[in-house]
């Protein structure tokens with residue numbers, strides 16, 4: 001056995017029979033699992049359970065697996081192993097660039113799934129915590145420690161402000177639209193002007209670094225990186 005005990009797998013699957021089998025096999029191999037049967041629940045558990053890998057069925061009630069993957073990828077590089085019922089779908093899915101780490105088609109053997117989970121986790125092993133620290137000029141955002149710094153000085157930011165700043169830092173000088181930034185807020189159906197209010201507060205909290213967040217007229221915001 002490899003030292004993979006305690007790795008957490010989020011199984012997103014609405015078919016009880018399949019989810020039961022997957023969880024049983026994964027647990028027998030030393031993984032901790034949680035199950036989501038809807039896309040909405042998948043997003044909740046992704047935040048609460050902080051899985052090391054997500055096994056994501058694409059055909060889900062409410063929010064599709066594709067939307068779930070898109071949402072997660074705006075904020076996280078957690079490995080995603082996508083499950084689709086159609087082998088011929090994979091090419092199309094690859095074209096959508098959803099950021100999946102691998103695809104598996106139904107019907108599958110649970111043993112094959114476990115092997116693929118291990119392979120994806122091994123490949124992802126190199127991109128550990130360091131990936132969650134973003135630097136842009138004098139600004140540093142650490143999403144693991146939930147801290148931001150301006151020229152080495154800590155800035156007291158709310159979780160929302162941290163996520164906005166991380167998104168801007170990740171964009172490496174590219175302007176992000178208010179809609180793209182809205183995705184970071186995790187609040188559904190709010191007005192894009194909410195973003196303006198958050199950015200205003202974020203600038204203030206960042207002190208001297210606040211000026212690095214530039215307004216790009218007609219587009220949104222950009223973090224000046226040099």
Ligand code: CA
Pocket residue numbers: 013014015057058059060
């Ligand atoms: Ca399904």
